[in-house]
Structures are given as structure tokens and as C-alpha cells.
Amino acid sequence: MPIDLYYMPLSPPCRSVLLTAKAVGVDLNLKLLDLMTKEQMKPDFVAINPQHSVPTMVDGDLKLWESRAICTYLASKYAKDDSLYPSDPKTRALVDRLLYFDMGTLYQRYGEYAYPVMFFGQEKVDPTKLEKLHEALGWLDGFLAGHDWAVGNSVTVADFVLVASVSTFEVSGIDLSKHRNVTAWLARCKNGLRGYHEANTPGVNDIAKIAKKLVGK
Structure with missing residues (x-):
């Protein structure tokens, strides 16, 4: 079925x-x-x-x-093997941590910053919310230090979850340049994840049009 x-x-x-x-x-x-x-x-x-x-x-x-x-x-x-969601308890715990981090901190803070203006009629963004988002991006930058992917040097589901969020931040005018590990990882995702442009890019382009509301706010 x-x-x-x-x-x-x-x-x-x-x-x-x-x-x-x-x-x-x-x-x-x-x-x-x-x-x-x-x-x-x-x-x-x-x-x-x-x-x-x-x-x-x-x-x-x-x-x-x-x-x-x-x-x-x-x-x-x-999946053909357990590389995307490792069965090793320690490695899986690291993947899970980033999934929860995205849900409860990183993506959550983006929504608190951007969505009131994008979808709910708020006239101006709250600059303190942007500071909180950059704080979370700074943490992610640290998590990504020293390896190619979110958890070590192999792609996991954490990369799919995080890149869906971070690519959205990028087209929303969030300056990622101060987070060098994040920008390098994002480039790897765009070039190296199977089906990235088919699965992620159309939606990113759609939200970019709405995110124009954030500019100058």
C-alpha cells in the first residue's frame, strides 16, 4: 500500500x-x-x-x-542500514538530542521571531527574538564543529531536520555568516543530500516570497 x-x-x-x-x-x-x-x-x-x-x-x-x-x-x-538513525545507543542519543534541539529551541525560536509578522499581522519583528535565534544558531555552530555532518561524518536524520529549518532561516534574511560551521554544513547539505533540490528547494522558494515581509521590519 x-x-x-x-x-x-x-x-x-x-x-x-x-x-x-x-x-x-x-x-x-x-x-x-x-x-x-x-x-x-x-x-x-x-x-x-x-x-x-x-x-x-x-x-x-x-x-x-x-x-x-x-x-x-x-x-x-x-532504510537499507542503520546509518541514518543509528542503532548504537550513544550515537542515536546524539541524533535525538539534535531533533529535540530543533523542535524545542532552534525552529521554535525562528517561529517566535518570524511568524507573527509573516502570518499573524504583527507590524514589526521583535529584535530580542532575533537575538535569541542567533544564540541558538551559535549553539548549533558549536555542535557542528570538527565534523562534516550533524552527528559525526555520516548523514543522519538530524541533518534532514536541521537543514529544513536552517535553509528557511537563510531565505528569511537571517544573516548566517557569523556562524561559519553552519554555513559550511548548509552548503554540504545543498550539494550532498540526495534529492535536496527536489524535496526542499520548492518549499524554501515559496516561503522566501512570504518572508519578504520581514525585510525592513
């Missing part, structure tokens, strides 16, 4: 799932939901996911949301 993915390309969490699927070689049956017009509130979708959030995956009898859980599930079930 096909794996259904309810998604919206604008969403970095959705794009992290698309990147993971490319890496493991899984074809997804993509079902676009327009959150701007409240399609996620339709009864047939709420019946699948009562939290009415994207991404939402349906794989047989499994209905799963929360993007990072979907990424680790796809890597665990469909």
Missing part, C-alpha cells in the same frame, strides 16, 4: 520528511493541505489526526504525526 503524506511545502517539518523519504528511497503519495484556507480542519482529515497538524503520515494502519517521529520511523523501517 502507498504511504500517504499530508503536507504543505512551506513547512520546514514537512520538508524534513520529504528529505528523509528521498534518502531511504520511499515514494510518498503526497496529499497537499492548504493550511491558509483551513483545509486541515476538514472532518475527514481531523478523523485521521485530531491535532489537525502537518505533516501527517498514513502507512497501512499506522497514522503518525510529529515530523521528527515520522523521519525516525521512515529511517528505521525503510
Whole structure:
């Protein structure tokens, strides 16, 4: 049976799932939901996911949301080996730490800075929120020191999750230049991740148009 993915390309969490699927070689049956017009509130979708959030995956009898859980599930079930989501407890813990870091700190701080202006009518950005985002990027810069990928020198699901966020920051006018490890890693992701431009770039380009609202704010 096909794996259904309810998604919206604008969403970095959705794009992290698309990147993971490319890496493991899984074809997804993509079902676009327009959150701007409240399609996620339709009864047939709420019946699948009562939290009415994207991404939402349906794989047989499994209905799963929360993007990072979907990424680790796809890597665990469909990857040819455990390199994307290592079975070694210590290495897996490092991957998990970065997934939680993205969810609770890095992407969270971007949303607090950018989304009030981009989507909710706030007139000006809060410069203190930008400072907090750069603080988180500084931590990421340190995490990336001394190796090519997020955890060591092999690609893991942490790279897919983090690059979906950081590439969004880049097109939102966030100056990444002071975070040299981040910019070098981002370049590696763009050039080295399987299916990067197909899975991530269209959504990044879409959000870049909306992110113009941040300029001069």
C-alpha cells in the first residue's frame, strides 16, 4: 500500500520528511493541505489526526504525526542500514538530542521571531527574538564543529531536520555568516543530500516570497 503524506511545502517539518523519504528511497503519495484556507480542519482529515497538524503520515494502519517521529520511523523501517538513525545507543542519543534541539529551541525560536509578522499581522519583528535565534544558531555552530555532518561524518536524520529549518532561516534574511560551521554544513547539505533540490528547494522558494515581509521590519 502507498504511504500517504499530508503536507504543505512551506513547512520546514514537512520538508524534513520529504528529505528523509528521498534518502531511504520511499515514494510518498503526497496529499497537499492548504493550511491558509483551513483545509486541515476538514472532518475527514481531523478523523485521521485530531491535532489537525502537518505533516501527517498514513502507512497501512499506522497514522503518525510529529515530523521528527515520522523521519525516525521512515529511517528505521525503510532504510537499507542503520546509518541514518543509528542503532548504537550513544550515537542515536546524539541524533535525538539534535531533533529535540530543533523542535524545542532552534525552529521554535525562528517561529517566535518570524511568524507573527509573516502570518499573524504583527507590524514589526521583535529584535530580542532575533537575538535569541542567533544564540541558538551559535549553539548549533558549536555542535557542528570538527565534523562534516550533524552527528559525526555520516548523514543522519538530524541533518534532514536541521537543514529544513536552517535553509528557511537563510531565505528569511537571517544573516548566517557569523556562524561559519553552519554555513559550511548548509552548503554540504545543498550539494550532498540526495534529492535536496527536489524535496526542499520548492518549499524554501515559496516561503522566501512570504518572508519578504520581514525585510525592513
